Every structure is written in C-alpha cells, then in structure tokens.
Amino acid sequence: MPKPDILQIGPYPAWDVSALEARFTLHRSFEAADTAAFVRDRADRVRGIATRGELGAGRDLIDALPRLEIIAVYGVGIDAVDLDAARARGIRVTNTPDVLTRDVADFGMAMMLAAARGIVGGDAWVRSGAWADKGLFPLRTRVHGKAVGILGLGRIGAEVAHRCAAFDMAIAYTDLSPRDVPGDWTFVDDPVALAARSDVLFVTLTGGPATRGIVDRRVIEALGPSGMLVNIARASTVDESALLDALEAKALGFAALDVFQGEPALDPRFLALDTVLLQPHQASGTVETRKAMGRLVLNNLVAHFDGRPLPTPVL
Ligand code: 8YV
Secondary structure, eight states: OOOOEEOOOOOOOOOHHHHHHHEEEEGGGGGGGSSSHHHHHHHHEEEEEEEEEETTTTHHHTOOOTTTTTTESSSSSOOBBHHHHHTTOOOOEHHHHSSHHHHHHHHHHHHHHHHHHHHHHHHHHTTTHHHHHHOOOOOOOOTTTEEEEOOOOOOHHHHHHHHHHHTEEEEEEEOOSSOOOOOTTTEEEEHHHHTTTOSSSEEEEOOOGGGGGOBOOHHHHOTTOOOEEEEOOOOGGHHHHHHHHHHHTTTTEEESSOTTTTTTTTOOOGOOSSEEEOOSSSSOOOOOHHHHHHHHHHHHHHHHHHHHOOOOOOO
16 A cells, blocks of 8 residues: 655654654655645645644645645644635544643743743843842742733643642633632633733633634733733734733733744844743643654544544544
8 A cells, every 4th residue: 555645844853754754655845945836746646734733724725735634733723724624625634632731831830930030031140240240130020929810721721720829829710601610710701801800811722713812902901011921822812013012111011922923933023122031832842742742643644544533633
C-alpha cells in the first residue's frame, strides 16, 4: 500500500516528523518558496493536512485539495480551521485537547507572577550591573490574596482557577452559564463586571467568531490602571488597538500576552511599552506536552487511514 500523502503546513519537532514519515508521505508546504504552486502541484494526491493551532486550514486551502479527508491540528484551538468548509465536504477535523491544559495554566501563572513581581526586569537589573550602580530594584505588586477574574471557565480556565486558589486569590469567572465549581468561586455573567472586580483578568476563552473582541475597550477600562490582563488564549478575543491605547494612556496597568494579532509579526507599539510582558505563543511549549500533542496528531491520522475511530475528533 502506498503511504497516504499529507500536507504539513507548519513546522513540528524532528521526533514528530520522523514518526509521521514512517506512515505518510509528507509535503512540507511551509518550506516552499511559492506555497500556492506547491499545493497546486500536489492537489491530486493530498488526503490529509497536518497543521498547527495558530495556522489551522482556511477555506482556500481546503477548496484547493479535492481529495482532502482529514485535518489534524497540533493544538486544542480549531478557530483557524474553516469548520464550515470542512463540514460541507465531510472532512474530519481533530485537535489535541487535555494533554496541554495544565502546561498552559502553569504558564499563565508564570506570566502573572513574572509580571507582578518584575522577574524579567529583575534579571536585567542584575545582568546590567544596575543592582550595584543604582541600588535596590523598584518595589512591585503582591499576587496572593488579590482578586482574579477568569474569562472562560473551560478546561484551561478551571486549571488556572485552581492554581489561583492555591495562591489565596478570590476567584470569579464568566462563562455562558454558571459551572459546577467550588462554593467560593463567584459566577459573574458580564465581562465588564468581572473586569471591574478583578486585579488580574485571565483570558482563557476559545477563539472564533463567538468570542471575537469580547475583551473590548469597556472591559479593559473596567480592569483599570492597577489591573493586569493575562492572555493565554487567542488574540482575536481582545480588541488589540483598544488594549494598546489603554496601555499607552496608562488606563490599564499591565498586560501579559502570549498571543498577538498577526503573530509572529506583532504590532510595534507593544515594543515601546514597559507595562507589557511579551511571550512567543509558548504556553503549551514543553517537551512533554509537545510530544503528547505530536502523538495525538499521528494517532488521529493513522486511525483515520486505518478506518478506526479517531482518538480526539472535532468533526
Ligand atoms: C500551540 C495553541 O502553541 O493549542 C493551541 O490551540 O495555540 C498552542 O497550544 C499551537 O497550537 C502550536 O501550533
């Protein structure tokens, strides 16, 4: 049996590439000088797409592949996949839920702690000699005991909330409806009201049209000059120009961000601010989790082409 042809549209670690190549013929479109021509040349063969959460698969790509059967996403977010286009053609879609949840939550906590306590600036203070030259590092803000708001109490949001509980933070959350949670977690049905009562607001929403721009100017202003926004979800959930305006005007205290519109080419206005912590979309980026994500991509593709049930189907 010939190996099925898979279009790989973003980079994976070497261990995933070799595991995939043992079962499939990989066509690495992200390395091609002319991506459209590369895809066109293989359109009559490609039966699967292996993609990444932030890259997904848009309608143009799906339409360009008449033999496409499955899209395997290396990531939990499927907002960049055109699900309508896939559904209309009966194309299966898989993602990598659960395996990354706790790493993403850990990273959100690390961002909050680093931002509040000036960990990155403190390191620079030591390395630059400022400690010896200028003296003590400026005082920063406490985390424990503060009020945290969790915008989106899904798997990742709940893990963030449990971690915040261990830091004695008062927990409130907004979701479509109240969830089955510990008795001292408060449901707040409006994001503006959630932001107004929070010192730290975590964005843990799924991406996509339903959550686009939920963190708007009103939410950001309600969080206020001493508030901190932590986004470990998708940039689309935040009105980024309102966020930049508020940071520049000091109407928002701080933003710790792992995701950006148009990433990796983020808005240069971010770089001029000292009230941001900027991270390269790496919340799930541990060897352990990425290996588990890669295994799920492989296992979903293999199951599909073997005619077995998919381990983690979306469609
Ligand atoms: C990954 C993500 O960094 O899971 C997601 O949706 O955005 C991240 O975990 C990304 O998918 C890797 O491509």
